Amino acid sequence: MLPIVALGLRLVGFRRVRAWAANRPERGLRHDLDAALTLARLVRGAGAWSVFRPRCLTRSLVLVRLLRRAGLAAELRIGVDRRSPNFAAHAWVEHEGVALAEPEDVAARYATFDGPLEARDLIS
Numbered sequence: 001m002l003p004i005v006a007l008g009l010r011l012v013g014f015r016r017v018r019a020w021a022a023n024r025p026e027r028g029l030r031h032d033l034d035a036a037l038t039l040a041r042l043v044r045g046a047g048a049w050s051v052f053r054p055r056c057l058t059r060s061l062v063l064v065r066l067l068r069r070a071g072l073a074a075e076l077r078i079g080v081d082r083r084s085p086n087f088a089a090h091a092w093v094e095h096e097g098v099a100l101a102e103p104e105d106v107a108a109r110y111a112t113f114d115g116p117l118e119a120r121d122l123i124s
Contacts, residue, residue, distance in 0.1 A: 001062045002047055002054045009058065018076065021065040029073040031096050036074070039066050040093065040100035060091040063100065067093070079110025 008017045043063045047054045067074035081088035092102045099106045
């Protein structure tokens with residue numbers, strides 16, 4: 001699924017791929033952190049062993065899709081690095097507020113795009 005999502009991002013764009021990945025409604029999704037962590041490790045492992053090296057956005061969209069198909073809650077997060085003097089962004093997935101297969105400080109390190117991004121959001 002990783003190469004397909006990467007190709008989809010190039011051909012049809014982020015909005016359509018994100019809509020496909022999160023095709024289940026938010027309500028009725030169950031919370032199971034162990035299952036979510038297992039799926040996150042599988043996606044990360046698939047990317048590490050693949051000839052194709054997926055970027056964080058591709059991995060995150062695949063993980064959202066797999067979690068939602070399994071009936072698990074998933075939130076895609078995209079943020080800008082607060083510490084970097086250059087522009088640096090990262091995508092990850094959260095389940096129950098826990099960043100899956102990511103360093104513990106990922107939410108503190110990145111200012112997330114929860115809506116329209118304002119310049120003041122980039123200043124820590």
